[in-house]
């Protein structure tokens with residue numbers, strides 16, 4: 023299901039040698055759609071709602087695609103770290119390694135007509151929406167082939183054709199925008215929802231509650247996804263939040279606490295949330311997750327948390343290792359075949375970087391494009407797109 027739904031190099035079948043070999047030797051292949059039922063790592067905890075079941079249906083095909091996609095995301099972020107250190111990426115850069123299961127599980131439950139909007143930790147979300155490695159690395163290095171034509175950089179990835187609305191640097195600001203997207207979906211009577219993602223730090227912001235109030239008043243199909251990686255920059259959640267139970271912070275809005283390191287729990291929760299939001303309005307999903315890197319490239323990430331904490335999460339909860347164990351337990355691939363998939367991911371990433379380096383920097387003529395300019399006769403329309411409301415000054 024996952025492979026058919028998506029088209030980017032992210033999901034390009036890896037070396038045919040390794041995938042076809044499954045066909046000959048194993049009961050399952052990467053194309054196998056036999057149902058397998060897996061249990062989520064921990065039960066869901068609900069707030070003002072009956073949580074979904076811990077049993078999640080999957081297939082060999084989906085399991086393998088989750089592993090492949092997460093391996094590619096992980097590799098992309100590690101390569102971005104090196105490019106930053108060699109000064110080929112400049113400015114801000116926030117990496118997502120550790121949190122991949124949130125993106126992967128969410129994508130498995132929704133379509134490209136559902137909207138996603140997030141903060142600055144956006145590279146993998148873009149890839150999940152069908153963006154390519156070339157567009158990612160080009161954007162990171164400020165090249166024309168980037169998804170924002172090299173003018174946005176790390177924090178401003180977009181993919182409008184797959185309803186990905188960024189990539190935002192102002193903490194929390196994407197949540198009201200996300201509720202606006204949900205408003206448009208409801209206004210147009212579409213059967214789609216918006217996932218507005220934010221961090222545990224952003225969860226304490228006032229604008230989030232204002233947007234949620236309106237979303238609840240109007241039953242908007244808005245799903246607020248709090249990626250709780252337990253730190254906002256160098257501040258631990260317990261120092262910033264009186265109640266770190268973010269799934270309960272919507273008060274009158276239902277919520278669900280989810281193991282964000284388990285792609286299948288995320289998938290189940292997002293499916294549940296989508297059904298809920300279309301029928302009843304907003305819901306909060308708190309994804310319990312972890313970032314391995316520091317907050318951004320200027321933060322080594324080891325002054326406010328211990329190395330033992332980081333290695334403990336890697337050993338106990340890593341989302342890719344979790345899948346590796348599942349795949350081996352179901353005899354879908356050998357350890358060597360999984361290593362080959364990771365090697366292939368490395369190769370694809372290296373090739374994309376080499377290609378991105380060939381892409382030129384934006385032309386000088388691009389300096390003032392996509393910038394609001396006073397007195398330029400920009401027209402602003404009403405939501406029905408028919409009535410001309412105003413010409414901006």
Ligand SMILES: Cc1ncc(C[n+]2csc(CCOP(=O)(O)OP(=O)(O)O)c2C)c(N)n1
Nearest residue numbers: 143191192193221222223224251253254255
């Ligand atoms: C309005 C605003 N205030 C402060 C900042 C600086 N800042 C950038 S990220 C961040 C922490 C956010 O943490 P969290 O929401 O937990 O997201 P995470 O980085 O963990 O994904 C802060 C304070 C900002 N970008 N915007």
Ligand SMILES: [Mg+2]
Nearest residue numbers: 221222253254
């Ligand atoms: Mg955080």
